[in-house]
Amino acid sequence: MSVTIVSGLPGAGKTSxxxxxxxRRDRGVHLDTDDVGECFIVAGxxxxxxxxxxxxxxxxxxxxxxxCALAANFAADGFDVFVSDVxxxxxxxxxxxxxxxxxxxxxxxxxxxASIASRDAGRDKQVAAAWSHLKADLDAWTDxxxxxxxxxxxxxxxxxxxxxxxxxxxx
Numbered sequence: 001m002s003v004t005i006v007s008g009l010p011g012a013g014k015t016s017x018x019x020x021x022x023x024r025r026d027r028g029v030h031l032d033t034d035d036v037g038e039c040f041i042v043a044g045x046x047x048x049x050x051x052x053x054x055x056x057x058x059x060x061x062x063x064x065x066x067x068c069a070l071a072a073n074f075a076a077d078g079f080d081v082f083v084s085d086v087x088x089x090x091x092x093x094x095x096x097x098x099x100x101x102x103x104x105x106x107x108x109x110x111x112x113x114a115s116i117a118s119r120d121a122g123r124d125k126q127v128a129a130a131w132s133h134l135k136a137d138l139d140a141w142t143d144x145x146x147x148x149x150x151x152x153x154x155x156x157x158x159x160x161x162x163x164x165x166x167x168x169x170x171x
Contacts, residue, residue, distance in 0.1 A: 013111070031081060031082070108138070108146065111150065147166045
């Protein structure tokens with residue numbers, strides 16, 4: 001089957017879109033890097049951006065290694081896998097491709113800052129403002145493979161429809 005990464009800035013809708021896409025498949029799996037880190041690590045968790053910085057980065061890499069192992073196992077058993085993660089750099093995408101044994105499909109959700117702030121305000125834990133500086137990295141990656149979708153004017157259902165249409169056209 002397939003592995004698709006749904007990416008974008010924090011607050012862009014990655015998790016909601018990836019979960020909804022998985023729900024549209026006969027056999028769909030959603031894997032979220034936040035879940036792997038924050039639910040599995042019971043003691044010693046260092047969140048992205050936390051201190052010590054080298055440990056935060058090491059744990060992010062470990063999350064992705066484990067996400068890829070899970071994704072590969074599910075995909076090998078015939079599941080369509082949707083991973084939600086902040087993948088905004090060519091090197092990180094290359095890491096995913098290496099860990100998965102080939103490049104995954106990539107969907108980047110790119111709503112405007114006001115939409116992200118509005119979506120983030122409805123969460124229990126607001127995170128978008130702390131990570132808004134990543135927009136420059138997203139904008140710099142002009143040759144990212146896959147689909148880059150400005151979902152500013154789209155609700156969740158419309159966004160999922162657009163992404164699903166693109167994915168099905170990819171085969």
